[in-house]
Amino acid sequence: MTTLFTILFDGVAYGMLLFVLACGLAVTLGLMNFVNLAHGAFAMTGGYVCAVLVNQSGWPFFAALPLAFVSSALIGVVLERALYRHLYARSHLDQVLFSVGLVFMSVAAVDYVMGSSRIFIKLPAALEGQIDFFGVGIGRYRLMIIVICGLLTAGLQLVLARTRFGSRLRAAVDDPRAASGLGINVPQVFAFTFAFGCGLAGLGGALSAEILGLDPYFPLKFMIYFLIVVTVGGSSSITGPFLASLLLGVGDVAGKYYVPKMGPFVIYTIMIVILIWRPNGLFGRTAAR
Amino acid sequence: MTAQADVGRYARQHARWHWSEIAFWVLALCCAFLFPSRFLIMSDIVRLALFALSLDLILGYAGIVSLGHAAFFGVGAYCAGLLALHGIVTEPVVALVMAGLAAMVVGFLTSFLVIRGVDLTRLMVTLGIALLLEALAERFSNITGGTDGLQGIEMAPILGLFAFDMFGKVGFFYSLAVLFALFLLARRIVHSPFGLSLRAIKNNPLRAAAVGVPVNRRLIAVYTLAAFYAGIAGALFTQTTALASLDVFAFERSADLMLVLVIGGSGYLYGGLIGAVVFRMLQEFFSNLTPQYWQFWIGLVLVVIVLVGRARMHRWALWAPNLIIGLLSGRKAIVAVPESDAS
Numbered sequence: 337m338t339t340l341f342t343i344l345f346d347g348v349a350y351g352m353l354l355f356v357l358a359c360g361l362a363v364t365l366g367l368m369n370f371v372n373l374a375h376g377a378f379a380m381t382g383g384y385v386c387a388v389l390v391n392q393s394g395w396p397f398f399a400a401l402p403l404a405f406v407s408s409a410l411i412g413v414v415l416e417r418a419l420y421r422h423l424y425a426r427s428h429l430d431q432v433l434f435s436v437g438l439v440f441m442s443v444a445a446v447d448y449v450m451g452s453s454r455i456f457i458k459l460p461a462a463l464e465g466q467i468d469f470f471g472v473g474i475g476r477y478r479l480m481i482i483v484i485c486g487l488l489t490a491g492l493q494l495v496l497a498r499t500r501f502g503s504r505l506r507a508a509v510d511d512p513r514a515a516s517g518l519g520i521n522v523p524q525v526f527a528f529t530f531a532f533g534c535g536l537a538g539l540g541g542a543l544s545a546e547i548l549g550l551d552p553y554f555p556l557k558f559m560i561y562f563l564i565v566v567t568v569g570g571s572s573s574i575t576g577p578f579l580a581s582l583l584l585g586v587g588d589v590a591g592k593y594y595v596p597k598m599g600p601f602v603i604y605t606i607m608i609v610i611l612i613w614r615p616n617g618l619f620g621r622t623a624a625r
Numbered sequence: 626m627t628a629q630a631d632v633g634r635y636a637r638q639h640a641r642w643h644w645s646e647i648a649f650w651v652l653a654l655c656c657a658f659l660f661p662s663r664f665l666i667m668s669d670i671v672r673l674a675l676f677a678l679s680l681d682l683i684l685g686y687a688g689i690v691s692l693g694h695a696a697f698f699g700v701g702a703y704c705a706g707l708l709a710l711h712g713i714v715t716e717p718v719v720a721l722v723m724a725g726l727a728a729m730v731v732g733f734l735t736s737f738l739v740i741r742g743v744d745l746t747r748l749m750v751t752l753g754i755a756l757l758l759e760a761l762a763e764r765f766s767n768i769t770g771g772t773d774g775l776q777g778i779e780m781a782p783i784l785g786l787f788a789f790d791m792f793g794k795v796g797f798f799y800s801l802a803v804l805f806a807l808f809l810l811a812r813r814i815v816h817s818p819f820g821l822s823l824r825a826i827k828n829n830p831l832r833a834a835a836v837g838v839p840v841n842r843r844l845i846a847v848y849t850l851a852a853f854y855a856g857i858a859g860a861l862f863t864q865t866t867a868l869a870s871l872d873v874f875a876f877e878r879s880a881d882l883m884l885v886l887v888i889g890g891s892g893y894l895y896g897g898l899i900g901a902v903v904f905r906m907l908q909e910f911f912s913n914l915t916p917q918y919w920q921f922w923i924g925l926v927l928v929v930i931v932l933v934g935r936a937r938m939h940r941w942a943l944w945a946p947n948l949i950i951g952l953l954s955g956r957k958a959i960v961a962v963p964e965s966d967a968s
Contacts, residue, residue, distance in 0.1 A: 437927025444921030604757040615742035
């Protein structure tokens, strides 16, 4: 029973992390219909920025996290304005080629600057170890991830559903022409959303260095996971990707514990089955129009 | 004139061999004598060309975007490797066909998953299948050798006559012969009414269905065929390099393959062949420039090509050859600018 709780807890933490990493992609891929395979590169950027700040400049971990967010978001907004926006109207094939090109560049560039080995971020002592909770060992670091990611998710949901910006974004996505006719600056909304998504990925990258591991091949290794979250979750709201991330997280952790020999086999099979069964994702409307 | 005769006339007209095509193949053969010290890289180019030809069949002709074409390459590679390793079939040509058939079976089975859904689902499913096979190969590492790959593959002489040598000379001629034979087959197929119907499906599946083309059956057929080609390419890889490891399924392989086709242009068969030559030369050049980090430059090439626009790029590249051909033969250039494949 205790193991079950531990698996559940670790799975939820893992899933929440995946959600923060992938929810930017849920907007670009699910809502803006742009196949951005380079999303992991932004996450990696955040992770490395955090690692450099903490390990080499001696910043406290919690001060480096916002900077991971900001740096990824900045790079995101620059790339969006310079490159991405020219490709919104292009075919999926073009978008795939473009973003794969970006992934290759980021992998080689990070390899060149930081070396190819895995990087660890020095954690503050308060985050190490476990708390004993009714006999269930709970990792402090994972608990922190659940808290941070849970708050972020709630915040996102509020912003999307309740604020003026949220309704602008939803309008711009539903019908860009009508939205711009109503005076909404659609490119600006998209650019801001894109940057915010990249920033979240950067934050996720910094948080995930401990759990997923951070090396130059991060964008390639986890690309499929991000895509699974979005395509399986659908894109009608952020609840879909959120539930999909939790499912994926718990499923992956449980799979690794109970059938370690099958590796990621289970996850891929489930993904293909779901996509065949419901091409538009488990929750909500089409992810690909 | 009936519609049928019309189609026949059109197909025949386009299926005629142009002298520049013959020149292309003669040139390819001449390479063997021009660069006798570069057999290894040349057979690598030939294998890549065959692999790209396979992707061209589904991407350029049927408009199926695949991110996991390495799946079939891998199946072919492991099949050929296992057949040779356990001495089941040691004669390379027979093993080649068997490996191709194995990939074909996998292609046929997965085609039902691929024809469902639109672009994005297809991307995900093809990618998923390749990853799945990679995970399987890793799981059954007692059979596949895991990350170390299959060790000690020994090939018997081709047709019992030509033994593989150290310098890859036999391997090159063997690969080139296979490529040429399969190219002829592909050329025959794309110029047949079947090929025409594929183009119709690519341009507008709904309209194609309305004029009576069995869309799904055609897509399954061409996907299966492409899997066969990719399997052969994989088997050639194993046979000529005596190597098969997990990276035959790698995502990079599928991504590189797309770059090959993007460089060469899709939808006229020679794109993959030309693209393979250019890609490998670029790769050589970049690895000499910055060993270890050549991927950066390959990525940059991809980004630039997409931003400039694939169609425009090809217009620039083909301007001079088209001019020369136009002046010399006084007819429309055969190296047509490939249509921009909006998918």
